[in-house]
Amino acid sequence: MSHDTPEDAPDLWMRHMLRGEFEKAWQKTDKDLAARADKPCWHLPRHFQYIWNGTSLDGKRVLVRCYHGLGDTIQFIRYMPLLKAVAAEVIVWAQRELIPLLKTAPGIDQLLPLHDGTPEVAYDVDVEIMELPHIFRTTLETIPRSIPYLHVEPRFLSPDKEQLAVGLVWKAGDWDGRRSIPFPLLAPLATLLGVQLYILQGDAEQAGWQEGIGINPGALNLYEYARVIRGLDLLITVDSMPAHLAGALGVPVWTLLHAEADWRWMQHRDDSPWYPTMRLFRQAEAGDWEGVVERVMGELKQLHTQHSNA
Numbered sequence: 001m002s003h004d005t006p007e008d009a010p011d012l013w014m015r016h017m018l019r020g021e022f023e024k025a026w027q028k029t030d031k032d033l034a035a036r037a038d039k040p041c042w043h044l045p046r047h048f049q050y051i052w053n054g055t056s057l058d059g060k061r062v063l064v065r066c067y068h069g070l071g072d073t074i075q076f077i078r079y080m081p082l083l084k085a086v087a088a089e090v091i092v093w094a095q096r097e098l099i100p101l102l103k104t105a106p107g108i109d110q111l112l113p114l115h116d117g118t119p120e121v122a123y124d125v126d127v128e129i130m131e132l133p134h135i136f137r138t139t140l141e142t143i144p145r146s147i148p149y150l151h152v153e154p155r156f157l158s159p160d161k162e163q164l165a166v167g168l169v170w171k172a173g174d175w176d177g178r179r180s181i182p183f184p185l186l187a188p189l190a191t192l193l194g195v196q197l198y199i200l201q202g203d204a205e206q207a208g209w210q211e212g213i214g215i216n217p218g219a220l221n222l223y224e225y226a227r228v229i230r231g232l233d234l235l236i237t238v239d240s241m242p243a244h245l246a247g248a249l250g251v252p253v254w255t256l257l258h259a260e261a262d263w264r265w266m267q268h269r270d271d272s273p274w275y276p277t278m279r280l281f282r283q284a285e286a287g288d289w290e291g292v293v294e295r296v297m298g299e300l301k302q303l304h305t306q307h308s309n310a
Contacts, residue, residue, distance in 0.1 A: 052131045080107030082136055152249065155228050184208070202219075
């Protein structure tokens, strides 16, 4: 099958990223950057705003705006050491709930809580955090892979080392319902011998959790949530913030993906160059979560056998 795509195709950037052709994607972004010069974007929703105008970051006070989701900030905060290597100062304007965690990330001089106003800090150049892969011309080979880059002390929910401690998240944000899995499909994971299932879904009852299936530690702030993940043997999650958090902490994580998954997971891969401890379980056909769960059950049984024999 030919991979040729018209240069004016509206989804050209997406197609390149899905194939892992990052260099070609940046060429498209270069053209977009030139085309939007002097075109304001402040009237757009924050996550649609472009910030960087091509100005060099060398020797500058750089403000990094975290305008996307929590998972996006967690994924791309890995770029701060690269940025610090060229910038005079790195200032990160991030979601308030992430601040305690981001204090553990290297390369940041100042952390400021994000709000709807203007940042109360002097800076020379600003960028949106998801623009950094383009700025540094990232390729599959040069993705920053210093894992973990977030650091917390683990919180173990059970002293029983004979059982596998497995966290579960099944519902993602509402902007793309295809990412979520109905809880009853995953409930059988709690019946596996030697597996202690922990319910790490936010608002679990509203998301379909049934009392008595797994252990629910209750509401946690994001820092304590990270500590719980750090204490797991494995996190099983849909494409949502916890997947990025586990990956950034260096915790084994199985990410369950729908058939047309986001560009960052690319195509035809069961691993992620962004997170060495991550495995990807993809739908073979759109909507087929049953097949995904069946594979997860089989792999989890094997993992428990390996754990028992270790």
